[in-house]
Amino acid sequence: MQEHIDAILKNTGLEPKLIDEIVTIGRLKKVSAGNVVISPDSPGNEMPIVLSGLLKVMRQDPDGNEVFLYYLEGGETCAMSITCCIEGRKASYKVMAEEDSTLWMIPMTYMDSWIKKYESFRRFVFGAYQTRFDELLMTIDSVVFHKMDERLYRYLLDTKQATGSYEIHKTHEQIANELNTSRVVISRLLKGLEREGKIEQHRNKIEIL
Known part of the structure; x- marks a missing residue:
């Protein structure tokens, strides 16, 4: 399993020393298709990295209505979960397993220091923000213009x-x-x-x- 985790993380461009830290302090989480990974108002205390499978991110209003935002595939993480981890606030979205998925969960306590310490982690975080931002713009365009x-x-x-x-x-x-x-x-x-x-x-x- 560790070799599989190392291979996935290396493909993200993270530094070997950082990968060692992620493998050491993280934990494995398996979730079946249809189950919730992150629910609205759950504490943002862990960041998931997808090792295998597929997650979908949904936005939910106070009445329980939902709208699909984007998918998370192997090697990807949720930019919104990074923000919640760093700022220590609860989630305002829902992440569900579209397929049976394997995740590597990283405690929030390391996010801030890694961003300062590792250039590769900064690129990884900002890359996740940019990718999700582009997808959110596509979602907005789809709702408004299509x-x-x-x-x-x-x-x-x-x-x-x-x-x-x-x-x-x-x-x-x-x-x-x-x-x-x-x-x-x-x-x-x-x-x-x-x-x-x-x-x-x-x-x-x-x-x-």
Whole structure:
């Protein structure tokens, strides 16, 4: 397992000495698909790095409505969790396992000192911020400027890219919840995409063509 962790962390460009520290003080966490990794208002006391699997980050309003923001893949971390760790505040978002995932959890007490001590960790943190910021801008553009059918198709393509599979195993209800709309709307739009030859719908899955 340590060799696998070392390989993942080396691909992020972190310095060998820092990798040794991360491996020494971190802990392994396995989470099954559909389970929550970070919930709203949970204390920001650990930063997750994805070793394998796929996480999705959701924004939740006070009424419990959710909207999908972005995915986290192998070697990535959540920029919002870094902010919560450094500032010691509770999360205002939710992170769930899209697939069975293995994570390496790092205590928040080391974040500040690593940013000052290691240039590679500063690059890693700022790179995570930039990547997530770009994805959030795409989400805002999608909500403000695009019609729901365009948002849906972009969501399907993002899911395909993140999972590495042309088959999406989600119900219409699940997709509707993540796009903050109704199941009826999603079902109607999926039929439209199917007529356009962009997807095929099968029992319990959607195939991107």
